[in-house]
Amino acid sequence: MALIDSKENVNQENKKYKIREKDQDLNDHRYRLFKRAQHLLKRALALEGLESETKIEGQLVLAQVSLLQGDLDEAWQQVTDTLEEARRYELIWEPARxxxxxxxxxxxxxxxxxxxQYFENAMQVFHNCGMRLEYARTLHSYGVSLLEHAGTEQxxxxxxxxxxxxxxxxxxECGAALDLDWIEHEIAFREGS
Structure with a gap:
């Protein structure tokens, strides 16, 4: 009986190892995709003739990619530079984003x-402008941030x-299928934990 239990434990450990290995492979693949997307986006933003609004939107996406990669200093520098540029062009929703x-x-x-403070400022602008999807995306980010820092604070x-x-x-309500799918997984994860 002990031999069977021991063999079963070894099999379970092997399965766990293989899952961790696959997770690492997937993370490595995602990282490479992010790096590639980042490189291509930088090249696209360097093209002449881009409208200022399009360029600023691309720069915000680039900052988002840096955030997702965990390069917080780079993301901060990119977003502050972009905010300054968006204000210079007197754009409305890009500074809020x-x-x-x-x-x-x-x-x-x-x-x-x-x-x-930043989340609430952005939400106020999006609410005032009737930009429901951007408002909801900010709510999503704000909600996740609160959950990650809540600890034992109910x-x-x-x-x-x-x-x-x-x-x-x-x-x-807006039919934003990708956002809806993403947040459904987030809620299920949070409510399951």
């Missing part, structure tokens, strides 16, 4: 109180979940 991204970066750095945890649910409702 930049502020939302700044909130995510600050939260990732552990500065949640500062992040809250109030922050509940507020984070509430933000995710509100964002989910807006995504559903």
């Amino acid at each position: 930049a502020q939302s991204l700044m909130g995510s970066i600050l939260a990732a750095q552990g500065h949640l109180q500062q992040a809250v 109030k922050s945890y509940q507020q984070g979940l509430s933000f995710l649910r509100e964002a989910r409702q807006i995504f559903h």
